[in-house]
Amino acid sequence: MADKTHDQDVAFIQALAELLRENDLTELHVKREYGETDSLNVRVARHTAAALPAAPAPAPAALAAPLPGAAAPAAATPEDPAQMEGAVTSPMVGTVYLQPEPGSAAFVSVGDKVAEGQTLLIVEAMKTMNQIPSPRAGTVKRILVEDKSAVEYGAPLMIIE
Numbered sequence: 001m002a003d004k005t006h007d008q009d010v011a012f013i014q015a016l017a018e019l020l021r022e023n024d025l026t027e028l029h030v031k032r033e034y035g036e037t038d039s040l041n042v043r044v045a046r047h048t049a050a051a052l053p054a055a056p057a058p059a060p061a062a063l064a065a066p067l068p069g070a071a072a073p074a075a076a077t078p079e080d081p082a083q084m085e086g087a088v089t090s091p092m093v094g095t096v097y098l099q100p101e102p103g104s105a106a107f108v109s110v111g112d113k114v115a116e117g118q119t120l121l122i123v124e125a126m127k128t129m130n131q132i133p134s135p136r137a138g139t140v141k142r143i144l145v146e147d148k149s150a151v152e153y154g155a156p157l158m159i160i161e
Contacts (some may be wrong), residue, residue, distance in 0.1 A: 004083055005098055014046045019093075023150040088135060088158045092149045094125035098147040108158075112140045120158055123151065134160060136155075 016028050027045040034040070090096075097119050098106045107119050114120065119131045120140075142159040145151060 008037075012040075013042055013044065016042060023093075023095065025093060025150055025152055027152065029153065065118055067148045070133060073144045084159055085158045086136075086138065086159045088132070088142065088160060090123055090153060090157055091132070092123055092125045092130065094123040094130070094150070095151050096145045096147065096149050096151050096157070097124065098143070098145075099121040099128075108140050108143075110140050110143060114138060114140060115161060121145075132157065136160060 016030060019025070022026055027043065031044045032036045032038075034041040095137060100107065100122070102119070107121055107148075108114055114133065114134045114137065116137045120134050121132050123130045123132055138160040140158060141161050144156045149159065
C-alpha cells in the first residue's frame, strides 16, 4: 500500500508542477491529510529571470509568510497593496474571475458599497469555483487584479475601506 500512496503522491506533485507551469506561477504550497498521523506537505517553486519584475514593484515573496527557518522579509513599503489597510488577499492559488459568468456584470466595481460576506469575485482552483466574500462592510477603493489573471496565495485582490 505504501508504494501505491507513493505513486499517487508522485503523480500529484507532477500535476502541481504542470499547474505551476501552465499558469506561469512561481510557487505552490499544498498539504494533504491522509489521516491523523499521515500527511504530505509539498512546496513546488521555480525561480526564473522572467519571474523578476521589470520595474520596481512589490516582490511576490514579500506577500507571503516566510517559510520556517527562513529570514523574515523586510518591512513592507506603504505602496505594497497587500499591507494596506482594507486589503483583501487571495486565500489560494488560482485564476480570478470578476463576474459570475462571461458577459455578465462584475460582482463589484470601484466605488461600490459592499456588505460583509458579499461575493467580491471568484478564484478558480483545481476546477472548483471559490467565491471570495468581503471580510468587512465598506467601499471598494481599488481592484488590483484583472479578470482571468492568475493569482498566488496571499496576493492582494482589492482594497475595501
